[in-house]
Amino acid sequence: MGEIGIYRRIIFLIIIFNAFLFSQENEIANSTADINAFGNPPSIDYTITFKNAIDFKRTLNELAQLKFSLNRISDNAIVYGTQVKKTANDKAIKLILVVPNDSTSGIVKEIFSQDFPTYISVSEDINIYMPGENNPFTITKDVLKELTFSSKTLTDDKMTMLLQYLNGNSLEIINNINFSKEVNNADSTLSEYILDFDVQKPLLSNILGLPIFYELKGRLSTNNFNPLNILSAYVRYRYKDNFFFEAGRTGPQKFTKNAVRVNLGYENVIPNLIDLTGGSPRFRLKPYIKFGASFEQNFYEENAFGKKGSNFLVFFEGYYYVPVLDKFALIFNANGNYSDKFITNDKFLFNYSITFGYETPLENLNVLFKVADGETEVNIGKDTIYSLGLLLNFIPY
Amino acid sequence: MMGIINNEQAKEIVKKALRSVGDFNTNNIENFSFSPFNNFQKNLFLKNLSTEVTAAGFYITLNPGSADNWKVVSDCINYVENNIFPQPV
Numbered sequence: 001m002g003e004i005g006i007y008r009r010i011i012f013l014i015i016i017f018n019a020f021l022f023s024q025e026n027e028i029a030n031s032t033a034d035i036n037a038f039g040n041p042p043s044i045d046y047t048i049t050f051k052n053a054i055d056f057k058r059t060l061n062e063l064a065q066l067k068f069s070l071n072r073i074s075d076n077a078i079v080y081g082t083q084v085k086k087t088a089n090d091k092a093i094k095l096i097l098v099v100p101n102d103s104t105s106g107i108v109k110e111i112f113s114q115d116f117p118t119y120i121s122v123s124e125d126i127n128i129y130m131p132g133e134n135n136p137f138t139i140t141k142d143v144l145k146e147l148t149f150s151s152k153t154l155t156d157d158k159m160t161m162l163l164q165y166l167n168g169n170s171l172e173i174i175n176n177i178n179f180s181k182e183v184n185n186a187d188s189t190l191s192e193y194i195l196d197f198d199v200q201k202p203l204l205s206n207i208l209g210l211p212i213f214y215e216l217k218g219r220l221s222t223n224n225f226n227p228l229n230i231l232s233a234y235v236r237y238r239y240k241d242n243f244f245f246e247a248g249r250t251g252p253q254k255f256t257k258n259a260v261r262v263n264l265g266y267e268n269v270i271p272n273l274i275d276l277t278g279g280s281p282r283f284r285l286k287p288y289i290k291f292g293a294s295f296e297q298n299f300y301e302e303n304a305f306g307k308k309g310s311n312f313l314v315f316f317e318g319y320y321y322v323p324v325l326d327k328f329a330l331i332f333n334a335n336g337n338y339s340d341k342f343i344t345n346d347k348f349l350f351n352y353s354i355t356f357g358y359e360t361p362l363e364n365l366n367v368l369f370k371v372a373d374g375e376t377e378v379n380i381g382k383d384t385i386y387s388l389g390l391l392l393n394f395i396p397y
Numbered sequence: 398m399m400g401i402i403n404n405e406q407a408k409e410i411v412k413k414a415l416r417s418v419g420d421f422n423t424n425n426i427e428n429f430s431f432s433p434f435n436n437f438q439k440n441l442f443l444k445n446l447s448t449e450v451t452a453a454g455f456y457i458t459l460n461p462g463s464a465d466n467w468k469v470v471s472d473c474i475n476y477v478e479n480n481i482f483p484q485p486v
Contacts, residue, residue: 037460038447045458056401056483064486085485087456089401094458096485161460176436241440267437272420281423283415283470285433321433329433359430 026052026130026137033153035161041098042165044111044158046120046148048139049092050128056088058129062136063088067123070097073149074116081107084120093128095120095148105163112150112159120148160202192385193222203235212237215246220253227381228351228372229253232261242268250296251378257300259378263315265292274322276330282323291316294337296377304377306343313339313377324356329365331355337377349375400478401455407478410453411470414446427471431464439464446477456482 029051036043068084071077085096097120099107111118122144127136139147147153178196200215218231234248247262267290275284294313301307317335324330336350351374357367375382412426418438421429434442443459450457457480467473 034458034462035460036447036458038444039458040447040451047458060483060486087482087485089482091400091479092482094456094482094485096456165460241444269418269438269441279422281421281425283419283421283426283429285419285438288435288437319435331433365432 025133025135026050026054026128028139028143028147031147031153033148033158035158035165036096037161037165039096041100042162043099044097044154044162046095046097046153047092048095048147050137053090053131054088054093054137055129055131055133056090059088059093059127060086062127062129063093066126068095069121070111070118071121072110072116072118076121078121079107079110079118082111093126099162099166108159108163108166112154112156114151117149117151119145119150121145164202192226194385195220200236215248218253224253225381226385227375227379227383228385230376230378234261234263242266244292251300252302257302257378259296259298259300259303261294261296263292263294265290265315267291273320276322276324278325280323280326282326284323285321287318287320289316289318302380304337304342304344304349304375304380305339311339311341313337323359327360328356328358331357331365336374339377342377344375349377351376401481401483402478404474404478406453407474407481410449410477411446411474413449414442415470417445418442427469427474429470431467431469431473446473450477450481451484454484456484 027050029049031046031048033044033046036045039045063086066086068086070079070082070084072079081100083098085098087094087096097111099111110116122141125141126139126144128139129136176196176198178194180194180196181191196219198215198217200213203212203214213236215234215236216232217234219229220231221229223229229252230250231253232248232250234246236244236246238244243266245262245264248260249258250261251257251259267288269286269288272284272286277284292315294315295310296313297310298305298308305311315335315337318332320332322330322332332352332354334350334352336348338348340347342349351372353370353372355365355367355370357365357369359365369386371384371386373382373384408426415421415426415429418434418441431439440461443461443464447457447459457477463476464473467476
């Protein structure tokens with residue numbers, strides 16, 4: 001080999017080495033699979049984020065030329081009814097797995113299968129371009145397969161969320177648990193410990209994709225006879241965002257006194273009713289209301305109906321967080337039931353709490369004063385409870 | 398490098414979504430807290446945020462978990478700025 005031949009070989013190796021170097025100028029920082037619950041329709045979004053910035057316009061053009069699909073690992077066949085869309089920004093590419101709104105839970109289960117996994121397939125390797133560079137960073141078909149393997153990226157929780165939102169329903173997961181020590185105004189030496197909670201989780205969500213939840217809600221107290229005590233356990237079905245149907249147990253905190261209750265209701269926010277900010281630049285959250293009709297079958301006598309039996313009621317619930325001046329807030333919580341069968345003088349049994357506190361930056365409301373007052377349909381009697389001082393932090397969820 | 402949108406554009410989108418769940422008389426919305434929101438109000442806000450992003454011609458991945466780390470509105474604005482994409486093809 002002559003001298004010129006050696007130089008040619010060296011130059012060729014330099015070119016190859018440079019190309020290799022340029023192709024390594026980026027790397028995958030992380031890869032995630034998330035449910036876009038509020039998409040229209042909801043989707044499974046795979047996001048591949050890069051360490052360095054990318055030329056998203058050029059990368060978008062590249063992505064547009066490629067054909068993506070969701071395939072089964074077992075036979076490489078496309079999962080029927082699914083579609084993969086794609087987009088890119090300056091840091092990441094996103095592959096959006098769209099499942100039609102009328103999908104059965106069978107298709108969703110197939111997508112999320114752990115035993116027979118699925119993955120995103122692409123017609124060619126994906127070239128990702130960096131600003132001002134002509135040599136792309138390449139994501140091979142095999143790397144994409146690895147990043148989108150359903151058994152590694154998709155969990156049961158994500159499937160549950162997708163199923164709920166595919167059916168046009170918001171996934172409510174309330175985990176509101178408050179523990180407090182309150183002073184009884186009848187005898188200030190008696191301390192009463194209160195547990196307020198509202199826990200809601202999906203139930204049977206993989207059956208036909210129905211948005212069914214169970215909900216445990218209540219107010220339990222160390223004073224067994226407090227008339228505000230209540231313990232409810234419901235199975236709830238949601239229709240669209242605002243309607244619900246629920247059935248379950250309600251009654252005092254004593255398990256020997258039970259009632260079965262069925263509620264049909266509606267919930268939403270309404271326009272603000274008052275402005276106590278005095279012109280301060282505060283955010284005034286709109287009030288939340290919930291109301292409906294109920295059927296209640298009582299199996300004990302010590303309730304507002306005064307006997308065992310079945311009755312119809314109407315009910316309402318409300319929550320209103322009212323900012324006051326520049327740093328204070330009032331919180332109104334109320335719920336009530338109406339029935340002309342109540343043996344009380346007032347046929348509208350109503351209980352409420354009013355909380356007053358002050359806000360500190362980046363923290364929850366610091367409670368200065370709270371009063372809880374009223375009566376419930378599952379107990380007899382009425383009570384008022386005051387809480388003073390910095391006993392509570394208001395944590396809505 | 399300039400992203401898809403800047404922080405001010407993200408703020409305008411978030412402002413529109415905030416109006417579906419509340420009222421305010423200032424442009425300084427960054428320190429508004431999410432802690433008073435109950436679950437229903439939080440869901441409603443996220444749904445409207447997604448709608449506003451789409452109306453502005455963009456795409457964003459949102460679910461209830463997205464907001465878990467948002468204490469104040471500026472956290473939401475930053476999330477929108479950093480996670481917005483052109484409409485998918």
